[in-house]
Amino acid sequence: MYKNSRGRPGVVLAAAAVAQFAIALDMSVVNVALPAIRTALGFTPLGLSWVVQAYALALGGFLLLGGRAGDLYGRRRMFVLGLAVFGVCSLAGGLAQAPWQLIAARAGQGLGAAAAAPAALALLTTTFTEGPGRVRALGVWSGVNAAGGALGVLAGGLLTEYAGWRWVMLINLPIVAIALALVRTGVPAEERPARRERLDVLGAVLATGGVGLLVFADLRTDVEGWSSPVTLTMLxxxxxLLVAFGYAESRSPAPLLRLGLLRGRWVAGANALVFLAAAGQFAAFYFVSLYMQQVLGMGPAATGAAFLPFSAGLIAGTLVATRVTAARTPRACLVPGALLAAAGLAWFACISPDGGFLTDVLGPSLMTSVGTGLVLAPVATAATNGVAAREAGMASGLFNSSRQLGGCIGLAALATVAAHRTGAATGPAALNDGYALSLTVAAALFALAAVVAFVALPRGGAGAGTGTARPRPTAPAENRLEGTPS
Structure with missing residues (x-):
């Protein structure tokens, strides 16, 4: 088993938070810059979508592998390697002179993020023991993660308008440098395990292929459509591949994902919840941004600035959730938070083509963001609750995969919903109707997340809040479905 001297917990938290900020930022920072990128590098309309898709595909496809590699080869090592790859590819993207170069750089960023993101979360769960300390640490990590996605829109708009599109890539370099400096300052390296397990190569191939193909099929629905033979064949x-992955994992002595991990109600419930919440959250960012630009006629910088209240609400919700979860359990915030976010998105669905920022965006932004903050902070605590230290990377990879898949699938599905409502019309009123319908569906997803939190998550304390849970034995090496109690 790995031993972790814990180093300096505050530095570990800072390094993980800074790295996660960069990873979350990159999910949204390029969106506003796409028109400028197309003009500068000569992208075709179809090729331009790959600037976003290449990052999402690589990140979603390799998260499980990255999480398990951290368990086997060292979380600090994978964290540093992932950040280094992410930083080098950010530089390459900023210097790109041709479309293929930028797409390759974005794919490389996704690979680096797939190694660094689960390693960062695993470092936190092994550094901070279950109880209020871990809740506060994961609250900070979750808040920074959510703020990074929201502020990415602002940063993308300001950088594109005043510095040039290349800076949406180059901005990552100082952030990565700060994270690596923090690692050297106080993030300890784990000792090698007494018995080195081999990486589950078959599981890695099946999981990466299955998840990657699923993400790719979802990302291509804007071109092929959900009912096309190409999409159906890929799905x-x-x-x-995913069914074969499940069978292979049940037979593997050292699986990439021990299926017994999903027997725990905290782990299973939290992953289902974050899948639904991410689908609603990603869609909200996307459609509200389009509404402000294509219906209200706001510019890139103004659109980015309009997300500041959303970022403030996320931070406020995270702070409240951290305090409540530390005293009680994650469930105490997850149910009301999901309901509040659902109410905010339902309010967003009332947007009007004749509206404005103050009448149609500000109020629902604050309500949705506070509710989302109440969800995102404790759900990471729930997803890692009761997990043995040697499987922290496995649980972290699963959690990040659930969130990424939820975001990709939800956004693709809701974009199809909007396009079906809009039809061939391109006027503000038609676009408004499509966006409003999709935001209504996003509200329903958060409402369903509240139901999952209410039904699936345990009512009593399980160590997430007060740290009073009964001790759990280390999970067995055998991959049995009954191996993890609920």
């Missing part, structure tokens, strides 16, 4: 192939 069927992804399903076959």
């Amino acid at each position: 069927a192939a992804a399903a076959v």
Whole structure:
């Protein structure tokens, strides 16, 4: 088993938070810059979508592998390697002179993030023991993660308008440098395990292929459509690979994902919840941004600035959730937070083509963001609750994969909903109707997340809040479905 001297917990938290900020920032920072990128590098309309898709595909496809690699080869090592790859590819993207160079750089960023993100979360769960300390640490990590996604829109708009599109890539360099400096300052390296397990190569191939194909099929629905033979074939192939992955993991002595981990109600419930919440959150960012630009006629910088109240609400919700969860359990915030976010998105669905920022955006932004903050802070605590230290990377990779898949699938599905409502019309009123319908569906997803939190998560304390849970034995090496009690 790995031993962790814990080093300096505050430095570990700072390093993980800074790295996660950069990873979350990159999910949204390029969106506003896409028109400028297309003009500068000569992208075709179809090729331009790959600037976003390449990052999402690589990140979603390799998160499980990255999480397990951290368990086997050292979380600090994978964290540093992932950050280094992320930083080098950010530089390459900022210097790109041709479309293929930028797409390759974005894919490299996704690979680096897939190694660094689960390692960062695993470092936190092994540095901070279950109880209020871990709740506060994961609250900071979750808040920074959420703020990074929201502020990415602002940063993208300001950088594109006043510094040039290349800076949406180059901005990562100082952030990565700060994170690496923090690692050297106080993040300890784990000792090698007494018995080195081999990486589950078959599981890695099946999981990466299945998840990657699923993400790719979802990302391509804007071109192929959900009912096209190409999309259906890819989805069927992804399903076959994922079923084969489940079977292979049940037979593997050292699986990439121990299926018994999903027997725990905290782990299973939190992953289902974050899947639904991410689908609603990603869609909200996307459609509200489009509404402000294509219906209200706001520019990139103004659109980015309009997300500041959303960022403030996320931070406020995170602070409240951290305090409540530290005293009680994650469930105490997850149910009301999801309901509040659902109410905020339902309010957003009342947008009007004749509206404005003060009448149609500000109020629902604050309500939705506070509710989202109440959800995002404790859900990471729930997803890692009761997990053995040697499987922290496995649980972190699963959690990050659930969030990434939820975001990709939800956004693709809701974009199809909006396009179906809009039809061939391109006027502000038609676009408004499509965005409003999709925001209504996003509200329903958060309402369903509240139901999952209410039904699936345990009512009593399980160590997430007060740290009074009964001790759990280390999870067995055998991959049995009954291996993890709920």
